[in-house]
Amino acid sequence: MKVTRREAVRRLAASVIPLAFPAIARAQAAARVVVVGGGFGGVACARALKRLEPKLVVTLIEPTGIFTACPLSNEVIADLREIDAQQFGYDKIAAQGITVVPQAATKIDPHAHSVALADGGTLGYERLVLSPGIDFKLDALPGYDEAAFEKMPHAWQAGEQTLLLRKQLEAMDDGGTVAIAVPANPARCPPAPYERASLIAHYLKAKKPRSKVLILDAKDEIPQQRLFEDAWKTFYGDMIERVPLSQGGRVTSVEPKTKTIITEFGNYTPEIANVIPPQKAGRIAEIAGAADRTGWCPIDPVTFASKLVPDIHVIGDACLGGGIPKSASAANAQGKACAATIVDQLSGKTPETPKLRGICYDTVAPGYAFSLAGTYVPKDDIFVETGNGGSSAVDAPRETRAREAAEAQAWFKTITADSFG
Amino acid sequence: MAAALISVPKQAKRGDIIEIKALTSHIMETGYRRTAAGDLVPRDIITSFACRYNGREIFRADLFPAIAANPFFSFFTVANESGKFEFEWIGDNGYSNTASAAITIL
Numbered sequence: 001m002k003v004t005r006r007e008a009v010r011r012l013a014a015s016v017i018p019l020a021f022p023a024i025a026r027a028q029a030a031a032r033v034v035v036v037g038g039g040f041g042g043v044a045c046a047r048a049l050k051r052l053e054p055k056l057v058v059t060l061i062e063p064t065g066i067f068t069a070c071p072l073s074n075e076v077i078a079d080l081r082e083i084d085a086q087q088f089g090y091d092k093i094a095a096q097g098i099t100v101v102p103q104a105a106t107k108i109d110p111h112a113h114s115v116a117l118a119d120g121g122t123l124g125y126e127r128l129v130l131s132p133g134i135d136f137k138l139d140a141l142p143g144y145d146e147a148a149f150e151k152m153p154h155a156w157q158a159g160e161q162t163l164l165l166r167k168q169l170e171a172m173d174d175g176g177t178v179a180i181a182v183p184a185n186p187a188r189c190p191p192a193p194y195e196r197a198s199l200i201a202h203y204l205k206a207k208k209p210r211s212k213v214l215i216l217d218a219k220d221e222i223p224q225q226r227l228f229e230d231a232w233k234t235f236y237g238d239m240i241e242r243v244p245l246s247q248g249g250r251v252t253s254v255e256p257k258t259k260t261i262i263t264e265f266g267n268y269t270p271e272i273a274n275v276i277p278p279q280k281a282g283r284i285a286e287i288a289g290a291a292d293r294t295g296w297c298p299i300d301p302v303t304f305a306s307k308l309v310p311d312i313h314v315i316g317d318a319c320l321g322g323g324i325p326k327s328a329s330a331a332n333a334q335g336k337a338c339a340a341t342i343v344d345q346l347s348g349k350t351p352e353t354p355k356l357r358g359i360c361y362d363t364v365a366p367g368y369a370f371s372l373a374g375t376y377v378p379k380d381d382i383f384v385e386t387g388n389g390g391s392s393a394v395d396a397p398r399e400t401r402a403r404e405a406a407e408a409q410a411w412f413k414t415i416t417a418d419s420f421g
Numbered sequence: 422m423a424a425a426l427i428s429v430p431k432q433a434k435r436g437d438i439i440e441i442k443a444l445t446s447h448i449m450e451t452g453y454r455r456t457a458a459g460d461l462v463p464r465d466i467i468t469s470f471a472c473r474y475n476g477r478e479i480f481r482a483d484l485f486p487a488i489a490a491n492p493f494f495s496f497f498t499v500a501n502e503s504g505k506f507e508f509e510w511i512g513d514n515g516y517s518n519t520a521s522a523a524i525t526i527l
Contacts, residue, residue: 220491246446246491248426264442264493265426 031056031346034115034125036105036284038062038090040069040328041316042131043419044335046098052343059123060093061115063104067420071328071361072412073158074192077166078199080366086158088420108288110309127342130290130297130306131316131335132282133157134188134326137295140278141254148256152273155196156188168272169200174208176271179261181251183278184218186296188317188326191223191362191372193276198228198364201236214270215242216263218250224362224372226394231364251275281318288312296320301378303351304338313338322382324374330358332415353378355386361408369405370396427508429522433500441472441480443508444493445518451486467492467512475504484512502526 035046038060046060067088075081090100101123107116108128115123136154138145144152155165169178178200182193197213204211213236221244222228232240243249248265254275261268261275280286280295290297290306297314299306301321304313315338316331324330337354344351356376363369370392376383392404428442445467452464464486472480480496503526510518 246444247424248444264444265428 031126032059032124033057033127033129033342034059034061034123035129035131036061036108036115037131037133037282037316038064038067038093038100039131039133039316039331040415040419041133041331041335042129043067043090043093044332045129045131045315045339046335047093047096047419048336048339049342050096050098052339053346054097056343056346057099058097059099059101059125060090061101061103061105061117061123062090063102063118065089065102068159068162069328069412069416070156070158070189070192071415072363072408073155073162074196074199075363076158076162077155077169077196078203079166079170080199080202083159083163086162088416090420092421105284106287108284108312110288110312113311126311126346128288128312129304129335129338129342130282130285130288130312130314130318131331132284133317134279135281135283135286137278137280141251141275143254143256143262144275144277148254148275151256151259152254152261152275154276155274156276156279165272165274169203172208172211172271175210176208177212177214177268178204178272178274179214179216179268179270181254181261181273181275181277182215182217182219182249183276184245184250186320186326187276187279189360190325191228191360193217194222194224194228195362195364196274197240197242198232198236198362201232201239202365205236205239211239213240214268215240216249216251216261216268217242217244220245224370224391227370227392228362228364230394231368231370235365235368279317281314285314285318290314291318292320294320298381301381301383302353303341303345304334307381313342320382321376322379323385324356324376324383325358325360325372327358327360328415329360329411330356330376332419333357356383359411361404361411363405363408367405368398368401369408370401371404371407425508425510425518425520427506427520427522429506429524430500431523432525432527435501435526437500438497439500439524440495440497441506442493442495443470443472443520444491445510446491447510447512447516449484449486449488449490449492453486465513465516467510467516469511470494471509472496473507473509474498475502500524500526 035042069086094100103117153164155161253262285291299319306312315334317326333356341351359373361371374385374389425445450465454462470482508520
């Protein structure tokens with residue numbers, strides 16, 4: 001049998017650790033696992049840890065108190081849904097025996113195994129899980145800073161920004177242009193900008209039919225391109241215009257004062273500028289030393305262990321996952337797999353290789369959606385897609401689209417119940 | 422598609438250093454890929470790009486299969502006279518594309 005280097009290292013580690021730390025088996029019962037970030041990944045991980053090993057001391061650090069979900073938030077922008085349908089509290093998680101700390105983690109000391117909190121407190125851990133989601137790489141988009149968020153909302157972290165973009169849409173005169181600046185990958189939820197363009201067009205078609213949606217795109221090819229383009233033609237005619245990378249669509253800078261978007265080959269002054277900036281792992285990952293030069297966190301995809309700092313695992317949007325999209329359903333699957341790994345490792349077992357399922361729905365009009373499902377397994381340093389996934393058929397009948405639209409709503413109920421219910 | 426995108430400042434002061442950008446849509450097929458049936462996909466690339474400023478060549482590049490689709494050049498020159506920038510791309514299978522842009526010196 002061929003033993004890969006990683007396998008060899010893991011076996012070695014498995015055999016050495018119990019000798020080096022004879023207390024580990026005893027410590028396991030009361031081991032402390034701290035999870036930073038109460039989004040889909042962090043919550044799934046914390047709950048699975050407690051479920052798999054009730055003796056673990058599990059702490060979830062999340063400052064917001066109320067979570068606002070990104071999936072379906074494009075419907076809020078388009079006035080099809082209210083923001084409170086996106087919001088969830090942490091009561092049920094606390095009731096499960098998980099300590100929910102409503103604080104921001106400000107510093108991580110991997111050597112001392114401790115997390116510093118905004119109120120000055122610290123928490124020790126045997127294992128730390130980082131699930132911080134995304135932050136914005138503002139230095140990659142000159143002119144765009146936190147002050148610009150009000151003028152040119154990104155709405156890429158759901159909440160106030162989502163409502164701001166909706167308010168701007170409601171206030172816009174008929175005949176205006178809504179520009180959406182789309183960054184290159186890797187970024188959170190790659191198909192979502194196109195779902196957003198679709199649903200904004202839906203809103204405009206009913207309320208302000210002389211208006212337009214202009215997508216300025218740093219990519220040439222987009223996920224489910226045929227499906228989107230066919231649906232746009234069917235529902236919105238030529239309301240949606242997309243300028244891809246090879247037509248000069250990449251946004252290179254912005255001027256918030258004049259609401260100008262500058263691309264390689266032109267300037268645009270739309271009535272509404274929805275600027276989705278380039279992204280990186282949530283700030284705490286960088287502070288912990290878990291992010292590399294790309295801004296994302298390299299991991300061992302079998303264990304989600306950071307390649308840069310010991311005893312820290314990184315899940316969800318923040319990790320460099322390769323083929324696995326940065327989506328809620330992937331984060332949920334990663335959170336659970338990471339919890340199983342940690343429980344195995346703490347009891348001296350070799351973790352199983354995870355197989356992750358992810359699905360993502362795109363709604364282009366009420367009652368009309370398609371999906372992209374995938375199964376992902378570790379290969380070298382990343383995840384790759386294996387068979388038995390797939391995209392909705394390009395020529396599927398309307399009933400299929402209607403069924404998938406209903407499934408999207410059901411999926412959201414299921415994943416949020418799994419996470420917060 | 423013979424689409425080329427050019428970015429040249431419409432106006433500049435004499436002596437200004439200006440940025441010129443030129444992008445053309447092209448598949449840049451390497452000639453190394455095979456179809457599902459195992460046949461080689463023939464090479465189809467742009468092999469040269471040149472820019473002339475009032476007839477004088479100010480930038481030239483040879484392109485090779487390793488260059489990605491839709492080649493994009495960005496370079497600088499000194500604006501010293503009003504006139505015309507001409508761009509030319511030449512490639513496999515008789516490919517040829519030209520574009521031009523005017524500049525006024527203030």
